Amino acid sequence: MMPVKRSGLLRLASYNVQKCIGLDLRRLPRRIVGVLDGLQADIVVLQEADKRLPPRPAALPPPVLAAAGWRVADFGPKGSLGWHGNAIIWREGAPLDLIEMDQIPLPGLEPRGAVRAEFDTMQGRVRVIGLHLGLITRDRYEQIRSLAAYCARLPDIPTVWAGDFNEWSRLPALDSHAPRMTFLPPLPSYPAPRPMGPLDRIALGGGLRASGHGVWGGRPARFASDHLPVWADLVLPALLQHEQGIVDAGLHP
Structure with missing residues (x-):
């Protein structure tokens, strides 16, 4: 069971949906939606959300998401759910307003990119960056440095990076390349039936904190991707700050 989210918190998830093809080799977008529903997330960052070959149509069709109560950040191109397969969706009715978004080219031998969406929340603005890094170690480190430089040119606000980092090591191999970000302790998320590699990760910056994090392995997640x-x-x-103020008021009436 997923933990119940405490009031006032923002639950973010990241999911490489493998073009909605499960371990049974069937492409079932609605099965992926079932996993999304189980996460009880406000925002979800997706990887491999589009098919591989041009014009890269959406593997997870927007009408299917809309019918399930999800909104989609329109990164284009037309017919795709995201950009370089990266997409950001958020739950209809969540206290979020999308105010800004961008595509972020990343260096390397493989065609890779990231996407940025900024939301207004009840506690202020938050920046969400979804990414899918390369398979080559040198490229991954260069991509992290490029992303860190990109963020350094933006206003300093609460920021989260989430996605498939393609990094097998549980050591802090990525941290030194993005010193302003704090990576949450990596947890095994791949392969789904018997996770060993902590490929999927979340990093926080700009004063953002996490009260908890984990991997969701309930049905049908273990065979949907x-x-x-x-x-x-x-x-x-x-x-x-609000909660600290309440504590201080209790300690010093």
């Missing part, structure tokens, strides 16, 4: 989704309950700085 080759990855399991990861999640984190995020605490924005404004909520931390």
Whole structure:
């Protein structure tokens, strides 16, 4: 069972959906939606959300998501759910307003990219970056540095990076390349039936904190894709300050 989300927190998840092809080799978008529903997330970052060959049509069709109560950040191109397979969706009715988004080219031998969406929440603005890094170690490190440089040019606000980092090591191999970000302890998410590799990760910056994080391995996640989704309950700085104020008031009436 997924933990119940505490009021005021923002639950974010990341899920490599492998073009909606499960371990039974069937492409079943509605099965992926079933996994999304189980996460009880406000925002989900997706990888491999589009088919591989041009014009890269959506593997997870927007009408299917809309029918299930999800909204989609329109990164284009037309017919695709995301950009370079990266997409960001959020739950209809969640206290979120999409105010800004961008495509982020990444260096390397393989065609890779990231996407950025900024939301207004009840506790202020939050920046969400979804990514899918390369298979080559040198490229991954260069992509992390490029992304860190990109973020350094933006206003310093609560920021989360989430996606398939393609990093097998449980050592802090990525941290030194993005010193302003704090990576949550990696947990095995791949392959889905018997997870061994912590490929899917979440990193926080700009004062953002997590009250909990984990891997969701419930049905049908163990056979809907080759990855399991990861999640984190995020605490924005404004909520931390509010709660600290309540504590201080209790200690010093």
